[in-house]
Amino acid sequence: MSTAQLLANDPVWLTIVKVIAIFAFLVVMTLFMIWWERRVVARMQHRPGPNRVGPFGLLQSLADGLKLAFKEDIRPVLADRWVYFLAPVISTIPAFTAFSVIPLGGEVSIFGHHTALQLADLPVGVLVVLACSSLGVYGIVLSGWSSGSPYPLLGALRSAAQVISYEIAMGMSIVAVVLYSHSLSTSDIVTAQQSGWFVWLLFPSFAVYTISMVGETNRAPFDLPEAESELVGGFHTEYSSLKFALFFLSEYINMVTVSALATTMFLGGWRAPWPLSAVGGGVLNTGWWPLLWFVVKMLIFLFVYIWLRGTLPRYRYDQFMRLGWKVLVPISLVWIVLIVGIRAFKNSPNVSPQQVLIAVGVVVALILAVTFLLPTRPEPEDGRIELTGGGYPVPPIDLKVPQTPPRRRRTGVPGTQRQPAGVTAGEDSSASTASSKEASDGSV
Amino acid sequence: MTTGLVLAADAANAAGAVSTGEAVAFWILGPLAVLGGLGMLFARNAVHSALWLAVTMLSLGVLYMIQQAPFLGFVQIIVYTGAIMMLFLFVLMLVGRDSSDSVVEVLRGQRLAATVLGIGFAVLLVSALARALSLVTPIGLAGPNANGGNVANLGQSIFTDYLFPFELTSALLITAAIGAMVLAYTDRHAPGGKKTQRELVIARFRGEYARPSPLPGPGVFATADSVATPALLPDGSVAPESLSEIIEATSTKRLSEDIAEVSGNVPAPDAHALGGANGTGHRNGSARPGLPASTGTSGSAPGGEEAP
Numbered sequence: 001m002s003t004a005q006l007l008a009n010d011p012v013w014l015t016i017v018k019v020i021a022i023f024a025f026l027v028v029m030t031l032f033m034i035w036w037e038r039r040v041v042a043r044m045q046h047r048p049g050p051n052r053v054g055p056f057g058l059l060q061s062l063a064d065g066l067k068l069a070f071k072e073d074i075r076p077v078l079a080d081r082w083v084y085f086l087a088p089v090i091s092t093i094p095a096f097t098a099f100s101v102i103p104l105g106g107e108v109s110i111f112g113h114h115t116a117l118q119l120a121d122l123p124v125g126v127l128v129v130l131a132c133s134s135l136g137v138y139g140i141v142l143s144g145w146s147s148g149s150p151y152p153l154l155g156a157l158r159s160a161a162q163v164i165s166y167e168i169a170m171g172m173s174i175v176a177v178v179l180y181s182h183s184l185s186t187s188d189i190v191t192a193q194q195s196g197w198f199v200w201l202l203f204p205s206f207a208v209y210t211i212s213m214v215g216e217t218n219r220a221p222f223d224l225p226e227a228e229s230e231l232v233g234g235f236h237t238e239y240s241s242l243k244f245a246l247f248f249l250s251e252y253i254n255m256v257t258v259s260a261l262a263t264t265m266f267l268g269g270w271r272a273p274w275p276l277s278a279v280g281g282g283v284l285n286t287g288w289w290p291l292l293w294f295v296v297k298m299l300i301f302l303f304v305y306i307w308l309r310g311t312l313p314r315y316r317y318d319q320f321m322r323l324g325w326k327v328l329v330p331i332s333l334v335w336i337v338l339i340v341g342i343r344a345f346k347n348s349p350n351v352s353p354q355q356v357l358i359a360v361g362v363v364v365a366l367i368l369a370v371t372f373l374l375p376t377r378p379e380p381e382d383g384r385i386e387l388t389g390g391g392y393p394v395p396p397i398d399l400k401v402p403q404t405p406p407r408r409r410r411t412g413v414p415g416t417q418r419q420p421a422g423v424t425a426g427e428d429s430s431a432s433t434a435s436s437k438e439a440s441d442g443s444v
Numbered sequence: 445m446t447t448g449l450v451l452a453a454d455a456a457n458a459a460g461a462v463s464t465g466e467a468v469a470f471w472i473l474g475p476l477a478v479l480g481g482l483g484m485l486f487a488r489n490a491v492h493s494a495l496w497l498a499v500t501m502l503s504l505g506v507l508y509m510i511q512q513a514p515f516l517g518f519v520q521i522i523v524y525t526g527a528i529m530m531l532f533l534f535v536l537m538l539v540g541r542d543s544s545d546s547v548v549e550v551l552r553g554q555r556l557a558a559t560v561l562g563i564g565f566a567v568l569l570v571s572a573l574a575r576a577l578s579l580v581t582p583i584g585l586a587g588p589n590a591n592g593g594n595v596a597n598l599g600q601s602i603f604t605d606y607l608f609p610f611e612l613t614s615a616l617l618i619t620a621a622i623g624a625m626v627l628a629y630t631d632r633h634a635p636g637g638k639k640t641q642r643e644l645v646i647a648r649f650r651g652e653y654a655r656p657s658p659l660p661g662p663g664v665f666a667t668a669d670s671v672a673t674p675a676l677l678p679d680g681s682v683a684p685e686s687l688s689e690i691i692e693a694t695s696t697k698r699l700s701e702d703i704a705e706v707s708g709n710v711p712a713p714d715a716h717a718l719g720g721a722n723g724t725g726h727r728n729g730s731a732r733p734g735l736p737a738s739t740g741t742s743g744s745a746p747g748g749e750e751a752p
Contacts (some may be wrong), residue, residue: 083491123593127518134526138498141530145491145537153537160534164527184515184595 004121005074006107006114010196014110018119022099030252034061037306044310051356064139065245073241078148088239088246095253098132098390102260103187104291105270117270117291118187119343125186126174129261130167133216136254137163140218140225142236143247147238155234158317159218159225165324166215166222172332173209176202176339177265185262199266204335206266208328210304213258215324217251221312222320229314259301263294270294469510477503490536494529515568515595560744660686680704 010018035058037048042049050057056232073086087334102154105117122128139162144156178184180201199206215222225262236247263269271277276286284293315323343355462470480503483496501524509517551557588597602610631637639647648656660675660683675686 080489080491083495122514123595124514124518127522131521131526133519134522134530135502137530141533141537142491145533157534157537160530164530167522167526182596207451275639438651 003103003116004123004185007118007121009113010115011113014113014115015119017110019100022119023096024110026096026099026253026256027249029256030249031065033252033255033302034064034248036302037309037334040303040306041310044307050179051169060263068245068248069239069242074238076148079238080146081147083142085243087097087139088243088250089139090142091136092246092250092253094132094135094139095250095257098129098257099253100261101128101186102257102264103190103269104294105288106286108288116187121185121187124184126178126184126189126261126265129257130171130174133163133254133258136250139247139250141392143239144225144235147235149238150231151231152235152237155225155227155231155237158231159235162218162222162224162320162324163216165321166212166328168218169208169212169324169328169332172329172336173205173212174265176205176334179336179339179343186264189265193271197266197268197271198266201234202339204331206262208332208335209262210301211326212324213262214305214308215237215320217254217258219255220309221315223314224317224320227314229310255302255305255422256298259298259305260294263297267297283380290305318333411441466510469507473503473507473510476500477507490539491533494532494536497532498525498529501529512589513594515598655685 037056038060039049050060053059053063075081086313100119101122103116103118103121107116109115140159140163141156144152144154144159147153177189177198180198181189183189183192189198218225224234225231226236228234231237236244239247270285270293272279272282272284272293274288276293283289342356345351477500480496480498480500484493484500487493487496501520505517505525506521507517508514508520588594590597632640647653675683677683
């Protein structure tokens with residue numbers, strides 16, 4: 001029985017239970033993610049992170065959430081009343097909705113009812129996630145506009161452009177998966193990965209998806225809509241209290257959702273990883289075990305999010321757009337054409353693999369020949385090494401750093417006594433010069 | 445929504461019959477769509493208009509899904525609500541929140557033409573709808589939803605029967621995109637073209653601009669980082685470039701202590717005056733005795749005196 005048929009037999013109470021469970025899961029994941037992110041980033045920066053509230057500081061995000069709820073709810077004078085109120089709601093609802101099509105596990109029995117660990121299995125499941133993310137942008141854009149202040153507006157405009165551009169790359173990376181799984185339904189995509197995960201088969205798509213999912217969720221290094229150093233807080237600058245909390249919630253839920261979709265599309269969904277999938281004839285792929293594998297794979301993606309944030313500086317806006325339009329989109333297009341060609345050859349009876357390999361070899365040889373014909377970049381002519389942009393006076397490479405004047409050396413400040421006597425007079429004495437200068441400055 | 449789909453599926457099998465689920469969905473979504481349309485017409489604010497239109501598009505999308513066309517429904521949401529309306533909003537936001545409709549007729553006979561065309565369009569629409577409701581017999585969804593399902597059959601017919609119109613549409617879109625690019629293209633290498641960041645830096649240091657660096661912000665010795673606080677130069681005078689033309693600057697009276705301190709006109713702290721009885725200068729204990737008193741010109745700054 002297929003997943004869609006299983007789900008169609010769900011009684012209403014079971015659907016309600018699933019809805020509540022997904023809601024609770026997402027909220028708990030948000031609380032956990034905030035704590036985890038703070039702890040991991042802290043570890044990367046050699047500090048402990050939150051460790052006071054509860055064991056390992058686990059209850060920190062709960063405390064922060066409570067504090068946030070009791071803050072004053074401010075509405076700026078220039079804000080557009082209704083839109084300002086609606087924007088956080090609009091950004092939160094699609095975030096929750098998108099998760100309903102994610103298959104968290106296979107067939108299980110809940111209170112005697114056989115069902116799948118999934119709320120809804122639509123024939124266009126993947127598109128639901130895309131649709132929800134494109135609706136979620138409305139929240140961001142409207143919040144920025146309705147705040148009636150320049151920084152949020154700039155953040156909103158950035159966000160609109162950013163999400164539209166990266167959605168194209170994301171959609172194209174999904175096309176390859178759909179071509180191989182013959183379905184847009186998330187549960188069918190998981191079924192299609194029974195023999196091998198798509199991450200191996202469709203690695204370029206996976207790479208494009210993972211990059212564009214970071215761009216899509218406005219996270220570092222692509223967090224331009226809320227760039228603290230440029231736009232104060234970006235689109236949510238003017239928000240406070242629970243409205244701000246809703247933005248926070250939807251950002252983290254979106255991260256969880258796109259990670260879950262990445263797991264579903266490329267990492268085999270709820271299927272056990274390879275050595276475990278062979279244990280006991282696949283017993284680890286039945287019952288409630290899949291939930292564990294799914295959550296573990298999802299947490300790997302979420303960890304990568306944190307890792308990126310702790311490591312990479314923010315992109316400049318034009319570089320970011322260039323990456324989206326000039327790198328990710330063309331790569332996806334070429335890749336799609338390539339796999340369509342491969343599949344067409346594979347499925348046609350008249351072409352043998354030998355012929356395919358010969359054709360590929362000829363194409364590769366042609367490309368190589370063309371690259372040899374390309375002229376090389378001319379060397380700088382006069383043999384001098386260019387130091388900076390041409391035409392400016394630059395110091396010669398063999399410049400001697402002038403020696404410290406004898407008067408200063410003679411003052412005999414304590415700082416210089418630690419150094420060997422010969423160094424100060426040597427040729428390369430910039431370090432000792434600096435330190436003795438510093439020391440002499442201190443003595444004045 | 446699953447139950448709605450199932451209900452609609454039952455209804456679809458009996459061609460032409462309307463099930464309860466379908467009727468309920470229609471009577472919720474139909475009025476919503478109409479409300480969105482009316483709201484779009486009567487909203488004062490352009491952004492509100494766009495939002496009402498988004499409501500209409502969303503309800504249409506959900507209606508498609510209920511009518512067993514999930515692909516169409518979600519594509520409607522992704523493409524129209526997600527991308528196209530977002531671009532509308534983008535433009536409206538750039539135009540500004542206070543821009544209102546102009547009542548000046550730009551093209552001659554614009555209103556007359558619009559009225560005639562509008563009535564013509566309404567007649568077309570109503571007649572087509574009437575014909576669809578009376579003359580066309582529904583064949584049900586059994587055919588389109590047969591082997592492979594709705595999405596697969598849709599793909600099949602797009603790439604076989606309707607290949608030519610499909611390709612034609614894509615050619616049209618590409619033409620439009622290239623046209624937009626040609627219109628918006630500016631040659632960077634032409635005279636007056638936009639400079640790259642590198643060229644800009646080089647031009648700044650060549651002296652083609654007033655100064656190579658950005659304007660000074662709140663200065664080194666300023667007591668606040670507000671944009672209203674002027675920067676002080678090392679001699680204690682106010683740096684005129686740091687004053688904004690639009691923001692009212694802090695008056696020099698309030699900065700007199702800083703200016704005096706920077707310019708070194710403050711007497712050295714008296715060792716006997718621990719209580720601060722005559723310690724006018726050392727406000728925060730950082731009077732700089734190292735600075736020679738002769739460097740300072742005076743405390744009277746040229747700028748910043750109640751700047752407009």
